[in-house]
Amino acid sequence: MSSLLKDVNLLGDNIPWLHDFRQQGRLVFADKGIPNAKVEAWKYTKPNMFLNSDFAWVNSENKTGYKPELPFDCYKICFVNGIFAPELSDFPPETEIMPLIEAIMLHPEVRERIGKLANSEQHNFAALNAAYLNEGIYIHIAEGVKINKPVCLICHTESGGILLMNNLRNLIVLEKNAQAEIIEYYNYSGEQKSCYFNNIVNEIYLGEQAKLEHYKVQDEAFKAIHLAINSIEVKKSASYKSFCLQKGADLARNESLINLEESCAQAEVNAVYAMNGWATLDITTDIRHLAAETFSQQLVKGVVGGQAKGIFQGKIHIAPNAVKTKGYQQHRALLLSDEAEVDVKPELEIFADDVQCTHGSACGQLDAEQLFYMKSRGLDEDIAKKMLIDAYLQEVIAKVDDEKVIDWIKLVLKLPEEN
Amino acid sequence: MTTPLLEIEDLYGGVAGKEIIKGFNLTINEGEVHAIMGPNGAGKSTLSNILCGKPEYYVSSGKITFKGKDLLKMSVEERAREGLFLSMQKPVEIPGVSITPFLKHALNSIRTYRGEKEMDTVEFVKLLREEGRKLNLGSDMLKRSINVGFSGGEAKRLETLQMAILRPDLAILDEADSGVDIDAMRIIGEGVNACRTDKTGLLVITHYQRLLNYIVPDYVHVYAGGKIVKTGNKDLAEELERTGYSEFVKEQA
Incomplete structure (x- = not known):
């Protein structure tokens, strides 16, 4: 059994669904554990080299005195040391936003959406996240509603020397024709070298013609570990557009798993990774074109110095019925030192005719x-x-x-x- | 007698292991204009690249003194800050780096090095527009990336604009006339003259005599086989225009 699984007392465990969901995650992670380099999807990133420490979930109140500050106007939803901080948060009025655990208790219908896209069986760290399901936010934007300002999820860590493990799970649902801009911001205060582990799962459902801009800035402490799974389902003519900046952390991975489920669904994934020192930063994408006339475009650029290591794994899958689909992928990296390293693994799986699909990757100085x-x-x-x-x-x-x-x-x- | 601006003594050097400069001597005093003329492939650009400290170029022996200081001990950026400027033969394109912030950084690096106050953005943009206008480079051009999509003439005018902004003590014009039409040549010539003071030195490297109608040299040197083989006044440039370089090339061969 992995040292990351501790006996904890989580809210709502008397609700059978919650109990079972956590238990299943626990069993899967106990069985599979932390992936090592033999697992193809993790062959470059090697989380087992980083996660030996005894990280623990700690249920503590916000005592850091952190005040979120951003240079633009937005709704703020704050988590401090992995715990929702309502006093630092403000919600858009026309939207249903609440802690995920509350949504699970009050609205049983949200349960069927949890764990469906980021499946515990397929993703070890989604399983670990499920075992601790407690914190995170539920955002539900009703049909035709457009949120007038960006909604910013701010995850602030001040670990104070504790090997904190935070498992956040967010569920974001945009109904038909809904529109939003959602920003995730991971930052820290205190020691630059503080060591903690953020294990994030986002499950995002975009209804017909919905439009989501999803931006992320990862600026964790130098010794932090940041693993994130973003699983997105995109329905007919809906569009998902993302940008991710990977800057901080000792080990960070941002996975975008996108299902373009219905015709004319679109996804655009853009990312930048920039680091020095010894960091390992990983951008992994898996875009599945499952219907006709779907479109995806990826542009990822990295700047790697010191002895740092950048990783890009990009997959485009085109299903047999996904004709007239377009999938484009570009990766570029700048190596600033002799010891910097970039590992790239593009994968194209094309089972349909009459598609346009390209990829390219180049590293230089x-x-x-x-x-x-x-x-x-x-x-x-x-x-x-x-x-x-x-x-x-x-x-x-x-x-x-x-x-x-x-x-x-x-x-x-x-x-x-x-x- | 004041210290010469530039003194090159018995210089040997080259690039990629090939010795190209072989026993080169030249002294440029304040306010003097020297032209170096010579056939293609004689190594004129090797000389300008060595003077500016381009990394792949080497000096095997000899001495270069700039305003009394050992030039060869200075980094590329120190040479610029000391007042050396090279108008390049083939200025590189730098996509994404726009002219205005780049030149502002450059000017302020030089000013800071000399203990002068940095110029603020408002003042700088005003200066840049003024100087740009003289060289027929409008403010739209100045917002663009360095040399990206520039014609030959535009790129050379941008080099001249940089000289006008940075006001060097010694400017080397490496084929400022190549790829340039007659009108642009006149604009460049006038632009260079406009930013000269009686102390500015110029080293004009060219194949042709035409640019020298605008920038009139005090000395004309014929360069062949890695060194200066003949020195004269501006009449020598006209003579070369008529007779060509074959006489000197043969002599070397």
């Missing part, structure tokens, strides 16, 4: 001619490099529709200003 040119005008090497990296990443960051969010992403990345 900063252009010596460009660097010389800039230095020959008096620029510091560091500034010249930063400007070139900024230019390199700009293409992906510009995919974000919300300009205020673009500015914020640049701020987090500490890119030099435009002027």
Whole structure:
């Protein structure tokens, strides 16, 4: 049995469904445990090298004094050390938003959506997350409703030397024609080297013609572990658009598992990973085109220095009936040092005719001619490099529709200003 | 006698293990314009690249002194901050890095190095627009990425604009006239003259005499076989235009 499974007393365990759901997660994770390099999906990332420590779930009140601050106007839903902080949160009025556990108790119909997309049997860490199902948010946006401001899920950790494990599970449902912009922001205070483990599961359902922009900024502490599964179901003519910045953490993985279920469903996945030191940052995608005329596009760029390691695993699956489908994937990485490493695994599974599907990947270094040119005008090497990296990443960051969010992403990345 | 701006003494050097410069000597004093003319492949650009410290170029022996300091001990950016500028023969495209913030950083790096106050954005943009106008580079151009989609003439005018902004003590114009039409050549020539003071030195590297109608040299040097083989005044440039370089190439062969 993995040391990550502890006996804990969780709220609502007297509800049979909750008890069984947790128990099933517990059994699966006890059986499968932390994947090692022999598991194909984890062959580069090797979480077993990082998760030896004795992480534990701690039910503590928010005593950190954290106040969420973002440079743009948004609704804030705050979690501090993995626990929902209602006093730091404000909800959009026209939306049904509540802690997931409350939704499970009050609205039995949400139960069938939980664990369906991020299945415990298929995903070890979804199983671990299920075993501790307690914290997370339920967002339900009714038919035709458009939320007027971004909804920001802020997960703040101040572990204070404790090997905290936070299992968050969010369920986001956009009904037909609903629209929203949802931002996830992971940050920390206290020791840069604090070590904790955030294990996130997002299950997202997009009804017909619904439109979701889903942006994420992962800026965890240097020694943190951050694993996230985003499972999205996209119905007819609905669109899912995402951007993920992976910046912090010692080990981080962001998985986007997208089912384009019905015709004309669309998904766009954009990501940037940028790190130095010894970090391992992983972007994994699995986009399944299950119906005709579906569309997907992926653009992932990485900047890797020090002895850090970047990983991109991108899969496009086109089912036999998914004719006239388009699936595009591009990955680029800049290696800033001799010891930096990037591992790339593109996979295309095409079972239909009459489709367009492309992928490409390239790794390189900063252009010596460009660097010389800039230095020959008096620029510091560091500034010249930063400007070139900024230019390199700009293409992906510009995919974000919300300009205020673009500015914020640049701020987090500490890119030099435009002027 | 004041210290010369640039003194090159018995220089040997090259690129990729091939020695191209072989016993090169040149002294440029404040306010002087020197032209170096020579056939294709003689290594004129090797000289300018060595002067600016381009990494793959090497110096095997000899001495280069810039304003009394050992140039070869300086990094690329230090040379620029000391007041050396190279208008490049083939300026590189830098997609995504726009001209305005780049040049502002460049100017302020130089000002900071010299202990001067940094220029703020408002003041800088005003200066850039003013200088841009003289070189027929509108404010739309100045928002674009460096050299991306620029014609030959536009790229060379942008090089001249950078010289106008950075105000070097010594500017090397490496074939500022290649890929440039007659009108652009005039604009470049006038632009270069406009940012000269009586102390600015110029080293004009060219195949043709035409640019020298606008930037009139005090000395013309014929460069062949890795060194200067003949020195004269501006009449020598006209003579070369008529006779070509074959005489000097043969001599070397």
